[in-house]
Amino acid sequence: MSDEDQGILWEVFIQVKAGRPFKHVGSLHAYDKEMAMKAARDLYTRRNEGNGIWIVKAENIISSDINDGESFFDPSNDKIYRHPTFYKIPDGVKHI
Amino acid sequence: MEDEKKLIQFQQKIDQDIKIEPRDWMPEKYRQTLIRQISQHAHSEIIGMQPEGNWLTRAPSLRSKKILMAKIQDEAGHGLYLYCAAETLGIKREQFLQWLHEGKAKYSSVFNYPTLTWADMGAVGWLVDGAAIVNQVSLQGTSYGPYARAMVKICMEESFHQRQGFEIMVQLANGTKEQKEMAQDAVNRWWWPSIMMFGPHDSESAHSNQSLKWKIKRESNDELRQRFIDKTIEQGHHLGLIFPDPNLKLNPETNHYDYSPIDWDEFWNVVKGNGAGNRQRLNHHIKAHEDGKWVREAAIAYAKKSNLKQKSA
Ligand SMILES: [Fe+2]
Numbered sequence: 097m098s099d100e101d102q103g104i105l106w107e108v109f110i111q112v113k114a115g116r117p118f119k120h121v122g123s124l125h126a127y128d129k130e131m132a133m134k135a136a137r138d139l140y141t142r143r144n145e146g147n148g149i150w151i152v153k154a155e156n157i158i159s160s161d162i163n164d165g166e167s168f169f170d171p172s173n174d175k176i177y178r179h180p181t182f183y184k185i186p187d188g189v190k191h192i
Numbered sequence: 193m194e195d196e197k198k199l200i201q202f203q204q205k206i207d208q209d210i211k212i213e214p215r216d217w218m219p220e221k222y223r224q225t226l227i228r229q230i231s232q233h234a235h236s237e238i239i240g241m242q243p244e245g246n247w248l249t250r251a252p253s254l255r256s257k258k259i260l261m262a263k264i265q266d267e268a269g270h271g272l273y274l275y276c277a278a279e280t281l282g283i284k285r286e287q288f289l290q291w292l293h294e295g296k297a298k299y300s301s302v303f304n305y306p307t308l309t310w311a312d313m314g315a316v317g318w319l320v321d322g323a324a325i326v327n328q329v330s331l332q333g334t335s336y337g338p339y340a341r342a343m344v345k346i347c348m349e350e351s352f353h354q355r356q357g358f359e360i361m362v363q364l365a366n367g368t369k370e371q372k373e374m375a376q377d378a379v380n381r382w383w384w385p386s387i388m389m390f391g392p393h394d395s396e397s398a399h400s401n402q403s404l405k406w407k408i409k410r411e412s413n414d415e416l417r418q419r420f421i422d423k424t425i426e427q428g429h430h431l432g433l434i435f436p437d438p439n440l441k442l443n444p445e446t447n448h449y450d451y452s453p454i455d456w457d458e459f460w461n462v463v464k465g466n467g468a469g470n471r472q473r474l475n476h477h478i479k480a481h482e483d484g485k486w487v488r489e490a491a492i493a494y495a496k497k498s499n500l501k502q503k504s505a
């Protein structure tokens with residue numbers, strides 16, 4: 097029984113309402129994309145949790161390297177002028 | 193040396209309530225504890241469908257059949273969320289099933305008890321799901337990210353389980369004399385097993401301290417058990433049913449209910465697999481798994497074939 101017969105891993109993303117971003121909700125096993133889509137519906141939207149579903153083969157997801165996360169995100173550290181709080185606005189100026 | 197430094201950083205993260213994610217460094221013992229606990233939890237959800245499936249065709253109305261079906265479907269979902277969470281620790285789904293079938297992995301022994309009457313469906317939802325919810329609400333704060341996220345989703349779905357069970361108890365407790373007796377009989381049989389679901393006392397629990405330090409568990413067995421007892425007794429008073437423990441009394445000093453010593457011999461007997469239903473539950477799972485083999489084979493063959501077609505098109 098140790099042969100691999102449980103299907104492949106898919107990641108599931110749900111859009112709660114039209115106009116909202118798709119968010120990761122979990123994963124599932126399925127053998128092909130039709131089955132993955134039906135399983136995603138049955139597993140993750142039994143209570144109207146979604147308006148749309150994306151499924152992606154887990155192996156197709158490319159993710160940043162957790163071990164050099166700090167240096168990878170370095171370039172944004174010294175650019176505080178990207179934040180609105182960097183700028184001095186005279187007192188009394190509104191709606192800016 | 194390197195590991196020692198990592199261990200200190202790991203504990204710092206835990207202390208700051210930063211979740212641990214699958215690719216983060218973790219002590220081997222943390223990983224092993226999670227593999228054991230999450231897979232045991234997953235198996236419990238899956239095996240837990242059996243005592244309820246037993247009543248699907250005999251539930252007294254179309255309404256109750258539909259509700260029971262929805263509950264069982266939820267439990268299947270809970271098992272699947274948890275298997276996925278456990279798999280992030282580097283073990284394959286096939287392996288978890290094999291360990292279950294070989295008896296190396298456990299599931300909650302409460303599911304080895306038989307469900308004899310319709311009142312048992314009420315008592316299971318009210319007491320067994322009720323106890324599980326107390327545990328699961330606490331586990332929403334567990335330190336391992338995938339496990340915590342699965343728990344949040346599970347807790348959202350569980351709340352109807354306990355209510356539907358309590359509704360059955362209300363109906364029977366207010367019904368004919370026979371129905372009321374049936375409800376009382378179910379409480380008599382399910383009260384102690386559901387209290388034992390929280391596991392051994394803190395003083396006897398081998399893994400407890402390290403699990404609390406690593407925040408795998410957020411509260412101890414006895415704390416969770418006491419919370420369950422306190423709130424359930426008040427619910428029982430509404431039903432007018434009696435709990436099978438003459439020593440249940442509100443202690444004015446602690447403001448908690450005191451209870452009789454637990455019969456742990458029976459607990460360990462059932463955990464070790466001597467419960468009436470143990471062999472039956474496992475055999476049923478193995479048979480269902482083997483009967484489904486041709487479906488899995490066909491699905492794999494179909495997926496391969498449509499992959500080839502796509503590539504040549
Ligand atoms: Fe559940």
Ligand SMILES: [Fe+2]
Binds near residue numbers: 267321353
């Ligand atoms: Fe449940």
